[in-house]
Amino acid sequence: MNFSFDVLSQIASGTNLFSESENRLAQYILTNAASVLNLSIEDLARECNVSVATVSRFCRRLSLNGYREFRTELVKSVTSASNNLTQKLTSESSIDDIISKIDAVQCDAIHKAALALDPKMVTLASDYIQKAADVHFMGCGNSQLVAQMAKHQFMNVSRKFHCESDPTFHALATSLMTPQSAAVIFSYSGSTRDIVEIAHIARERGAKIIAVTRYETSPLTELCDAVIICGVSEGPFQSGSSAVMMANLYIIDVLYTEYCCRNLEESTQNKEKTSAAVLGKIQPLR
Numbered sequence: 297m298n299f300s301f302d303v304l305s306q307i308a309s310g311t312n313l314f315s316e317s318e319n320r321l322a323q324y325i326l327t328n329a330a331s332v333l334n335l336s337i338e339d340l341a342r343e344c345n346v347s348v349a350t351v352s353r354f355c356r357r358l359s360l361n362g363y364r365e366f367r368t369e370l371v372k373s374v375t376s377a378s379n380n381l382t383q384k385l386t387s388e389s390s391i392d393d394i395i396s397k398i399d400a401v402q403c404d405a406i407h408k409a410a411l412a413l414d415p416k417m418v419t420l421a422s423d424y425i426q427k428a429a430d431v432h433f434m435g436c437g438n439s440q441l442v443a444q445m446a447k448h449q450f451m452n453v454s455r456k457f458h459c460e461s462d463p464t465f466h467a468l469a470t471s472l473m474t475p476q477s478a479a480v481i482f483s484y485s486g487s488t489r490d491i492v493e494i495a496h497i498a499r500e501r502g503a504k505i506i507a508v509t510r511y512e513t514s515p516l517t518e519l520c521d522a523v524i525i526c527g528v529s530e531g532p533f534q535s536g537s538s539a540v541m542m543a544n545l546y547i548i549d550v551l552y553t554e555y556c557c558r559n560l561e562e563s564t565q566n567k568e569k570t571s572a573a574v575l576g577k578i579q580p581l582r
Contacts, residue, residue, distance in 0.1 A: 303369040304329060306358055317346045318354045327412060327527065329374050331511045337363040402542050405528045409543035412527025413550065421480075421522040422554045424504040428478035433459040434466045435482035436490050442482045442508075442544045449552050452570045453563040463490040470494050475502035480551075482544060483507065484526070486514025495519040508547055510540075 307322050314322055324344045325332050332340060341348045355366040425431055433443035440462070447459035460466050470479065479498045483491045486509040498505050499519050507520040517523045528543040556563040
């Protein structure tokens, strides 16, 4: 095998050579590369609605001996992409190099997030946010920081948006939800125990649940009414990467802008009030 071989690059550059069913495989793998690592050949075939024989043929088209070798190369490709920043920057890198690299990584994160967004799902999530009497942003760890940022942005235009400080307070707030409530839950994996438990409580209370997550299938998404996929993957040693956070902030901005467009007059008036309140706290220079 050529050491410069990159299976994701090979797939991305060869879509015009694939059959219709192979193209479904290609698009799914490119969008969900990290999660494919955990799928058997039968699982992948089922996810893409193709036969196991089609998956095997797809692997051979990539000059690989079979699905096992494909997964081995996919691990290398995903790890290489995840660690790209570390590989290209050294102790000798200049500030210009660092600025250029971070610019490329963050721009790529936003681009991938935009490609992964399903307009129908964003519209559905926006419908739930619009109709809810109270909306709670939730997350654990680094996702809690994202939830807090969402609350800070939305609270500029309405007082119905909330975010508690930790999972214990999330549970308290969720226990008082009603069918008129909505929970927007940020979770990269969709498998964090505290978050899944909170989603169960919200489901029992009849609240609408919106997930912003990386994977379409997880314990969290099984409980959700709407799922928004963050298209940025992180490596095993990149938990809480800034690229994933940037992608989540982009998604927040999309939801926020949609909400403001739906409530233009009210949002404009409230934004003027909140801006005036904040400006009043700023002391003029003397």
